[in-house]
Amino acid sequence: MRKFFPVEDLARDERFNQITMNDRMADQRTAITTDSRPSRAANRIVPSRGDASDAARGLMHGIFVGEIQALEGAGRTCWDFTTGEEAPFELKLDMARQCWDEARHVEISIKLSDWMGSEIGEYAENTVLFQAACSSDPVLRLAGVNRALEGLAIDVFTTMKEFGEVAGDQYLEFAEDWMLADEVTHVKMGSDWLRKITENDPERRKKALDFQSVVDKLFSYGGTRSESQESPIGLARRFRELAGFDDQEIDVIADLSLAALEERKAAVLEAQAAHN
Ligand SMILES: [Fe+2]
Numbered sequence: 001m002r003k004f005f006p007v008e009d010l011a012r013d014e015r016f017n018q019i020t021m022n023d024r025m026a027d028q029r030t031a032i033t034t035d036s037r038p039s040r041a042a043n044r045i046v047p048s049r050g051d052a053s054d055a056a057r058g059l060m061h062g063i064f065v066g067e068i069q070a071l072e073g074a075g076r077t078c079w080d081f082t083t084g085e086e087a088p089f090e091l092k093l094d095m096a097r098q099c100w101d102e103a104r105h106v107e108i109s110i111k112l113s114d115w116m117g118s119e120i121g122e123y124a125e126n127t128v129l130f131q132a133a134c135s136s137d138p139v140l141r142l143a144g145v146n147r148a149l150e151g152l153a154i155d156v157f158t159t160m161k162e163f164g165e166v167a168g169d170q171y172l173e174f175a176e177d178w179m180l181a182d183e184v185t186h187v188k189m190g191s192d193w194l195r196k197i198t199e200n201d202p203e204r205r206k207k208a209l210d211f212q213s214v215v216d217k218l219f220s221y222g223g224t225r226s227e228s229q230e231s232p233i234g235l236a237r238r239f240r241e242l243a244g245f246d247d248q249e250i251d252v253i254a255d256l257s258l259a260a261l262e263e264r265k266a267a268v269l270e271a272q273a274a275h276n
Pocket residue numbers: 067070101102105179183
């Protein structure tokens with residue numbers, strides 16, 4: 001079996017539609033709109049939002065494809081590196097455990113999507129999570145995937161759990177709560193291994209943290225996730241703390257997200273002014 005699997009060759013059947021990050025950023029519906037009606041890119045997902053059902057279905061589909069890629073990425077990390085030399089056996093054991101969790105999350109996500117009235121392929125698949133799992137350094141993979149992207153998953157699951165709670169959907173609330181508990185474990189694996197492996201290698205640690213912040217920045221685009229109610233997804237401080245983020249790290253993500261939100265709002269005003 002070959003090592004370092006390219007993103008273009010991921011196994012998907014005809015139901016899936018893949019897009020790149022560039023496609024996503026260029027899509028007016030996810031970024032800047034001249035429309036004053038509530039859009040998917042505006043305000044926390046709550047049942048009172050006009051497009052709440054569709055926004056929740058879209059987010060659920062995003063979670064579903066993220067789960068598949070997290071499974072693929074953790075599986076590759078078990079295989080791509082020599083045990084003991086390039087990656088400790090215990091790290092691979094953690095990745096194997098993660099595969100088990102992600103496979104379960106894929107199943108749960110399919111059932112939840114069905115329950116919410118959606119189907120596989122209704123929304124596009126952005127493959128950036130797997131791309132972050134293609135680094136030749138396992139520590140960078142753990143920083144980019146486990147800390148940045150699964151850190152975002154903590155925020156997403158918390159928001160969806162709250163949405164289920166307010167909407168009175170016990171299935172959604174219960175399933176999101178269980179997956180959230182697993183994600184906290186996955187993020188903690190990233191935090192623990194990053195600190196352990198780079199304990200005496202500040203340069204490698206810096207490289208990993210820089211990669212993490214690049215991925216964080218990419219996903220802060222448009223202010224989709226921040227502590228403001230104007231963002232569809234909140235920042236889950238407490239669960240991030242449990243997952244090994246210190247206060248300063250959380251503050252940096254909070255500031256970055258808020259700046260991205262302000263940037264989007266300014267761009268919307270500019271686009272509206274040009275339109276009128
Ligand atoms: Fe997951």
